[in-house]
Amino acid sequence: MAEDAQYDALISWLEACYPNEPEYLQAVKEIVKDVLPVYQVHDDFKRYDVLSRLCVPERVIHFNVTWFNDEDEVEIHQGWRVQHSGLIGPYKGGLRFHPTVNASILKFLAFEQTFKNALTGLPIGGAKGGSNFNPKGRSDNEIMRFCQAFMLELHRHIGANTDVPAGDINVGGREIGYLYGAYRRLENRFEGAITGKELEFGGSHVRTEATGYGLIFFLQCVLATHEDTMAGKRVVISGAGNVALHAAQKAIQLQGQVLTLSNSRGCYVYQDGITEQMIHWAMQEDANHENILEAMQQEFGGEWHPDAVPWNTPCDIALPCATQNELDAEHAKTLLKNGCKYVLEGANMPCTEAAQTVFIDARLPYVPGKASNAGGVALSSLEMSQNANFRRTAFSTLEQDLKDIMESIHEQCVEEGQDDGWINYSRGANIAAFRRLASAMVSQGL
Ligand SMILES: NC(=O)C1=CN([C@@H]2O[C@H](COP(=O)(O)OP(=O)(O)OC[C@H]3O[C@@H](n4cnc5c(N)ncnc54)[C@H](O)[C@@H]3O)[C@@H](O)[C@H]2O)C=CC1
Numbered sequence: 001m002a003e004d005a006q007y008d009a010l011i012s013w014l015e016a017c018y019p020n021e022p023e024y025l026q027a028v029k030e031i032v033k034d035v036l037p038v039y040q041v042h043d044d045f046k047r048y049d050v051l052s053r054l055c056v057p058e059r060v061i062h063f064n065v066t067w068f069n070d071e072d073e074v075e076i077h078q079g080w081r082v083q084h085s086g087l088i089g090p091y092k093g094g095l096r097f098h099p100t101v102n103a104s105i106l107k108f109l110a111f112e113q114t115f116k117n118a119l120t121g122l123p124i125g126g127a128k129g130g131s132n133f134n135p136k137g138r139s140d141n142e143i144m145r146f147c148q149a150f151m152l153e154l155h156r157h158i159g160a161n162t163d164v165p166a167g168d169i170n171v172g173g174r175e176i177g178y179l180y181g182a183y184r185r186l187e188n189r190f191e192g193a194i195t196g197k198e199l200e201f202g203g204s205h206v207r208t209e210a211t212g213y214g215l216i217f218f219l220q221c222v223l224a225t226h227e228d229t230m231a232g233k234r235v236v237i238s239g240a241g242n243v244a245l246h247a248a249q250k251a252i253q254l255q256g257q258v259l260t261l262s263n264s265r266g267c268y269v270y271q272d273g274i275t276e277q278m279i280h281w282a283m284q285e286d287a288n289h290e291n292i293l294e295a296m297q298q299e300f301g302g303e304w305h306p307d308a309v310p311w312n313t314p315c316d317i318a319l320p321c322a323t324q325n326e327l328d329a330e331h332a333k334t335l336l337k338n339g340c341k342y343v344l345e346g347a348n349m350p351c352t353e354a355a356q357t358v359f360i361d362a363r364l365p366y367v368p369g370k371a372s373n374a375g376g377v378a379l380s381s382l383e384m385s386q387n388a389n390f391r392r393t394a395f396s397t398l399e400q401d402l403k404d405i406m407e408s409i410h411e412q413c414v415e416e417g418q419d420d421g422w423i424n425y426s427r428g429a430n431i432a433a434f435r436r437l438a439s440a441m442v443s444q445g446l
């Protein structure tokens with residue numbers, strides 16, 4: 001009862017402060033409901049009001065990005081960096097360039113990132129940033145000029161021990177290179193102020209693969225806990241970007257049968273099981289095709305379904321790896337009806353609140369992104385320590401480190417998520433991260 005009243009009071013306060021930020025409120029509600037019982041029994045957490053304070057970002061930086069396009073016209077975009085929490089390390093999280101980017105989306109991502117980063121056990125705070133710039137269809141010169149204009153504003157807010165951005169949707173190796181080049185010239189410093197760099201200028205082995213590979217390492221832990229294995233499992237994956245393709249690659253290497261990939265235009269289905277060669281081809285060819293999945297269908301056969309999603313394809317395992325709120329309650333029910341046994345998020349908050357409820361009510365092993373996609377940021381943290389020491393670690397060592405970190409996150413979820421013989425991974429992840437953040441907040445005073 002006391003918990004309900006506290007929940008209502010906190011959420012009403014946030015709704016009044018931020019009425020036009022639905023994604024941010026959605027992410028906050030999901031965590032608050034799980035951690036309230038822990039908060040309620042800790043007098044020091046209550047005395048320092050850690051819950052309300054953890055919900056709001058420490059700082060939201062908002063700026064204009066103005067630049068010349070190839071037609072010599074001025075374009076103006078919005079840029080943001082949400083520095084949610086620096087409690088346990090430098091602010092850390094990706095940059096997203098997408099027309100849908102706004103304050104609500106970046107605040108939800110920075111909030112989730114804070115909890116995710118806490119789960120890794122590494123010294124990284126939480127942040128997210130980006131712009132409503134759409135890089136699709138732009139020339140390479142335009143992308144470079146946009147990245148330089150974006151960094152002209154951002155550089156004064158970041159640094160190796162302050163805030164360390166990385167990539168996210170539509171920000172890959174090329175964009176990171178341009179952003180880092182601009183940072184280095186503006187600051188006259190060669191330091192690990194951005195991760196996801198190329199190997200030749202301070203990047204780390206395994207960072208490119210880390211989110212997708214880490215997702216599959218986490219999946220192996222879930223399967224082992226349920227006395228199950230990957231071999232022959234039918235896997236449906238959404239997205240066709242960094243996370244989706246590397247998850248598919250690792251799943252195939254471990255004898256999984258990957259049936260789908262998707263993008264915002266539709267879904268590619270290959271019932272015989274997509275091969276590693278096809279994934280490799282998609283990685284190489286992406287830049288040369290307007291729609292890599294339609295091109296894949298022309299190159300290798302299979303089916304291309306415009307406007308379709310992967311969730312109607314019967315499967316054992318579903319891995320949403322594209323974007324937020326891409327899998328709703330109807331999709332969740334269809335997955336269950338068709339026999340899906342495991343759902344792990346590769347993207348950030350891809351399952352709507354209602355879809356999560358469907359999985360949780362069915363007591364399905366459902367793993368939220370803040371646990372299962374934490375491999376990317378974990379490797380970013382290892383890139384930061386390599387940069388700080390001016391050293392490079394071998395691929396095999398880092399891949400083993402990634403496995404160990406995903407196993408440790410899995411253990412934390414299992415420990416905190418026990419629910420009458422079932423593991424509530426979502427609650428486990430939220431509580432484990434909350435304990436670390438809340439005690440850091442108490443220790444550091446008001
Ligand atoms: N890159 C990373 O290291 C990490 C990424 N993530 C999350 O994973 C997700 C994917 O990110 P990346 O693979 O890095 O981006 P990406 O830009 O490489 O790929 C995104 C993919 O999603 C597809 N997509 C975008 N909107 C869509 C929609 N509405 N419906 C269907 N498909 C859609 C795009 O076509 C593209 O194939 C995002 O939620 C991101 O925040 C999470 C942790 C780390």
Ligand SMILES: O=C(O)CCC(=O)C(=O)O
Nearest residue numbers: 093094166168376377380
């Ligand atoms: O590597 C990073 O710093 C950020 C990764 C990221 O954006 C995420 O975990 O969602």
